[in-house]
Amino acid sequence: MPTKTAADGFVERVELSGHIIDSLLLPKVLDHITAAGGRFEIEQITVGQAQRDPSFAVIAVHAPSADRLQQILADIADHGAVPVDSQDARLVAADIAGAFPEGFYSTTNQRTEVRLAGRWIEVQDQEMDCGVLIESSRHTPCAVDQDGTSSRQTPSAVMDGTSSRQTPSAVMDGTRSVPTTMTARCAAMTDVKIGQTYVVGHAGVRVRPEERQAKSHGFEFMNSPVSTEKPKGVAIRQIALELLRTRREGGKALLVGGPAIVHTGSVEHVSRLLRGGYIHRLFAGNALATHDIEQALFGTSLGVRLDSGDIIEAGHEHHLRAINRIRRLGGIRRAVETGELKSGIMHECVKHNVEFLLAGSIRDDGPLPEVITDTLVAQAKMREQIRDVTFCLMVATTLHSIAVGNLLPAWVKVVCVDINPSTVIKLADRGSFQTVGLVTDVEPFFRALVADVELLAGSTK
């Protein structure tokens, strides 16, 4: 259908598909349009019958000015509304290192595609709050889907966007009419180099929001992340099943953990999961590793005996002596290799080749030699290590959980466990909507989880 000429000005027709009613996409999109001063007509709507069946709508978006229309289209694009008649993404070269061009397209954590030369290319390394870096690579062709309805165009770096300070130039490789292989990937602000090409604006970008989990899915009830009055056994069993499935299918499970794991007496539980091959990465800070090692060396955590609950005299020094000992030995790995460190979470990680990443913070004592004290370096390493993570269990750490939540794409399942509802709320507030929250206590949680995992592993043998 051709675009209608409307009395009130500017019109663009967009499509929306998926569980648009169930997942609130349609109401959100309509809401955005009117809230931003636009108007809509629903030209076509088909509502999926079953839970699995997608729905589909075609909406004519009207706005009083071209600018307003662009703003509206940009807004609703994040919710998956794609113009029926699309155009290529606008590309601008970075003029300053470490900063995007003005008007850069700011990514979500949802699957995203950009249109280049009429083709939709999936953005790699999806991560929220990044820019989309476009690179040409002759030698490593990437999978490019074809868009049937569009004309074939060469990507053109639009330089008139007022945001640039150089002369308009041509396509990245300079050979304008030669179709090259293009890739798109998320890049962090600090990694921007002068001359790199970034997507600007929302045109030619489409987002495919992750479908909400089906209603009857067991995790679903936990989506109200803050209620503590829910059946916990069911939730824990499902997390156990998830760990088993991950191991069976060769996925990677990441544990992001805080020191309360040690303080509450959960070291042995986590050690069993590590030995059992249920956890494949550990992200933590200096505190978890320190108290774990303190326990291994002194039997205490923050000076509290973990076998009796007693407070040890001068025990508050133990964590510092533990750090000092490990620093003298040259690091955690060396301490394990030399036999000084004989038990605990860090010991199991070394013994079972579970990669661990200890990120520094300003409240660290010491820190341990393996701690990465530069936060940008730590972020970069975390980015690398989450690439193949398929399940993430965050326990009792707000800082690390939010950091990881910022890096993970929306389709990785995340379970966040904390006794403090505010941590879970903070994660949800920050847009990690795929996060399932469980407000419960760390030690009993791990105790029950290990029991379930081992029971289920036995029964499925």
Added chain:
Amino acid sequence: MPTKTAADGFVERVELSGHIIDSLLLPKVLDHITAAGGRFEIEQITVGQAQRDPSFAVIAVHAPSADRLQQILADIADHGAVPVDSQDARLVAADIAGAFPEGFYSTTNQRTEVRLAGRWIEVQDQEMDCGVLIESSRHTPCAVDQDGTSSRQTPSAVMDGTSSRQTPSAVMDGTRSVPTTMTARCAAMTDVKIGQTYVVGHAGVRVRPEERQAKSHGFEFMNSPVSTEKPKGVAIRQIALELLRTRREGGKALLVGGPAIVHTGSVEHVSRLLRGGYIHRLFAGNALATHDIEQALFGTSLGVRLDSGDIIEAGHEHHLRAINRIRRLGGIRRAVETGELKSGIMHECVKHNVEFLLAGSIRDDGPLPEVITDTLVAQAKMREQIRDVTFCLMVATTLHSIAVGNLLPAWVKVVCVDINPSTVIKLADRGSFQTVGLVTDVEPFFRALVADVELLAGSTK
């Protein structure tokens, strides 16, 4: 030693014994004296060597006026400071029903003795925020005495400092020289009847504060009630041991519980404790019983399926239909007897003769027939039923926990479990200092507790 005549006026010597340094009694008493404008001399001090050894101090309290001195003595009496040269308690007849005489002695939850006719009598039914009712136990309530600073009347009770009701002593009934047997017990304000005799002022009253738990006791570390970062396994094991000890020694364990026990999926855990004979009383409200019965009848709690976590359509009506069903059947006991109610906490209580007391609140739906809707009647019944309770486990209910905390004497061990630190804090704030708080999640707590209890019971057989 004789009382010194001091230049600055009025003096009284008091004794303080027990763990007065360890338990902070001495600093508190000294603090009270100076804060209230008095002055002290420590005439004698002996500090116990071992944890168990009591300390002892004799303190001369100076004050600029007789009134001030009385006020100070009254203040420090609650901390166990007893005048070396004591006088009898002052008794006044109640002039109004349902209210104490002005200046009544307001009780603590600590062991208390009153001096009558030179003898110290232990106060029965110790409970905080009550008056001390003095009765002569011939057959009739004692006659009324006048309040006067001077009238020399004979209340003469047990002289040897031991708790006893034996020796006949004098006189509430006006027959001055006839020795009668006197008793003292706590009485609630609403139970005051005209003509009853109550203690007024602090003279002749001494309090024997419960000793703080020794430092090395495993529960001790939980005394900071709000930290969630403590080893939980140890705490749970100790509660398990307490339940076993209570059963072995023929004590009575009281469970005070809220509906989150059901919502979190802990019904089967609690049922096992009931069947195992570890719990001998249940205090709860309409909500716990209702959701327990809802689960037995419909498999849901507040409309959430407890086996799958799914939300059932129209399930929010289940609790109301459960109440209605039980009301139609004539009550919980009838529902069990007729075979309509086949499982759950209430079912186990009826089957295993565990007394349950359901107290009403203004937020109740229904309520169930067994619910006592008058709060004063409920309090009275609670008072009766706690008399022989030796261990109390409070789980996930602020209202009932505080209500029971108000009634229990200080020497009954109380463990308060809630995922919300504020509940535990509220209990501690209100003076139930014997309360041990555990901030943890209900279902995993009960799951671990039952496992520990059954393991330990097996191993001790």
Added chain:
Amino acid sequence: MPTKTAADGFVERVELSGHIIDSLLLPKVLDHITAAGGRFEIEQITVGQAQRDPSFAVIAVHAPSADRLQQILADIADHGAVPVDSQDARLVAADIAGAFPEGFYSTTNQRTEVRLAGRWIEVQDQEMDCGVLIESSRHTPCAVDQDGTSSRQTPSAVMDGTSSRQTPSAVMDGTRSVPTTMTARCAAMTDVKIGQTYVVGHAGVRVRPEERQAKSHGFEFMNSPVSTEKPKGVAIRQIALELLRTRREGGKALLVGGPAIVHTGSVEHVSRLLRGGYIHRLFAGNALATHDIEQALFGTSLGVRLDSGDIIEAGHEHHLRAINRIRRLGGIRRAVETGELKSGIMHECVKHNVEFLLAGSIRDDGPLPEVITDTLVAQAKMREQIRDVTFCLMVATTLHSIAVGNLLPAWVKVVCVDINPSTVIKLADRGSFQTVGLVTDVEPFFRALVADVELLAGSTK
């Protein structure tokens, strides 16, 4: 359009109107249908353009059996889906006092209508978790809307308790063919009397769910009730505006408050609101009144001096002495009249004819003479007093807030203020969806509220 005969069995067409997309009604209804094993066709859909414009849908509901169809229709009726071709409500006589007939229609807190003799009658005294009592009254005709599409029928009281659509049978009053005036109102379970007529099942009942607040409404952002990281000044200003509007328009504002109002030092703030005529009812418990009076008599709250924050020696007795004093005087009103009680919230209530209702709980000391200790009596009085309430401010009390939340119809605006997110969450969890939650601290909240109210009142003069 006539009902289609479908291959897969039973069909009924329902209408849904209002903000059905925006408010999630449509997705919910479709979800219910498929979740319960049915199937739907959207025969017609019109989506409102502007925020205010309602949408409208006609949905054909298919089910494999008549029973299943009835179940589905019952489920979706609570979300406002009304059969296009409707039938009268089924009526059954109560056979047991204090319990509804089995299968009774369980009310929501939304506007509800029942169809009797072809006419839709609005249910009075709307309250959740009640039954719908049908009464005939010749003398007091109530407003009855006519349903144009339906035939005129006599309401049929089905006395046998079985489902039937047969011939209309005898009306309650026995005079069969004489059309009488019928009324419908919510009745609590405990108030059921033998022989009264109640609605059974969902047929002939339609619910008109309250519209969600428009997105741009200032209160809207607070609908995520648990986040503490929201601009607070805006929220407080809007509550101030609501109080001003209520007073201006002659509405009734109800304050439901807990003792933290006194402990945090907010007595003077609340007193100003009372004196200013901004609060017209007070629901509280013994604790708020006691500590308010304690402050008036002794200058302390729970023994803490409110002007200095100091802890007073023996101050913990003050609350008990306050209660005793008032009991001796014969009550709060008498204490004000005799000049003994000279300030505070209760004093202002008496002086300014603000009705107060003190409901008892099992944790009460005393209680004060005005406290209603029977919870059913208290509920009944609360029901009476909320009839004309148009705005409700709940502060720092979980028990009373939930109790009032249970009684209020959905269209009364409620603001719930508590420093503890769990209280706000509990209210939201229990279906009081009209509740706006504000997680903030009591005293600074009231301080800012009073400042705003007085500023705005001045500026609008």
Added chain:
Amino acid sequence: MPTKTAADGFVERVELSGHIIDSLLLPKVLDHITAAGGRFEIEQITVGQAQRDPSFAVIAVHAPSADRLQQILADIADHGAVPVDSQDARLVAADIAGAFPEGFYSTTNQRTEVRLAGRWIEVQDQEMDCGVLIESSRHTPCAVDQDGTSSRQTPSAVMDGTSSRQTPSAVMDGTRSVPTTMTARCAAMTDVKIGQTYVVGHAGVRVRPEERQAKSHGFEFMNSPVSTEKPKGVAIRQIALELLRTRREGGKALLVGGPAIVHTGSVEHVSRLLRGGYIHRLFAGNALATHDIEQALFGTSLGVRLDSGDIIEAGHEHHLRAINRIRRLGGIRRAVETGELKSGIMHECVKHNVEFLLAGSIRDDGPLPEVITDTLVAQAKMREQIRDVTFCLMVATTLHSIAVGNLLPAWVKVVCVDINPSTVIKLADRGSFQTVGLVTDVEPFFRALVADVELLAGSTK
């Protein structure tokens, strides 16, 4: 008195002075002795009369072995128990860079002195969890107190790392008999260089614990940091007085703040404090600065309009665009200087020469150019900037509050404000006992604080 030779072995007499009863030092010390298997005799005790008067005790500590005795003396030394007959501190040279010698003395945050050559020298830069670095400096003599009872000895740097009381050996500079000027200061583990001299063991170290705040001090009631039911107006007024006093006396007030300051709408309040000269340092993270700048540039915080509470379309991108803009401009200072950044907390800091320190964390977006991404560098800069801080207000940030709490000496007054009790608890749990906690909401807190500060400033003019 001479040291007694006891039947059970080894004895050392220690002195304890200060508010040893009131502040629980005496019970703690006695407790440590017996818990560690020792025995004590109180040889002398004097209890101070008034609040201000110090008490004094001489205690003979007995232990069955020399090692045990040393352990006990080490434990109680942290509570201020000083051997009557003292010896010099043991010094050991660092053998590894970045780690202390084994057995290093681990510092507290209390005033500490070390004995070198018979003289007690105060340790500079007091900070917990550090080592004590001893340096000789001929040119900059430091204040050295003389210890009357001790003989003059040369400090002995024991280089072999073994415990020894042998012959005095070479002083650091090698010039044995020449008395040099020695200094002692806290050094962090990472700053250890090979060859530096550190104190090992507890001998020759004495701690002078900060006195607990007097009971009648208004802040005192807040020492139970978690209760939310306390009069807040009093607490806020006292913080206001503290800010005024700090400014008047030329002290330095440090604000440690989290982004909730911006989210809750407190930017203008904090700006007034900055403009008024009440805050002299700001420690924060990328988030506070980012959202502050987001508000200045876009009027939103995390995409929420702060003037209306509305959620802005695409507003979630604002914080990233704000960071990008500032990076493009070259930093916050440049943005202020060029007039791009016209308001907000960061703007006021630049305008009023308030030093700000932004420390990085792994959850940062961007970050802003001024953010110090290496946590060790950030810690080092924080150390420098807190040297002259006399009052510290921590608001709504756990990470930064704990980091600063770790660095501050015990005598700097700290007020920690958070709506979440767990943050305040965490600070208290970690030994920052000088911390006064206030559980309240950020915006109303600042609103009231500014009002009080401005009122009080006006009234004292």
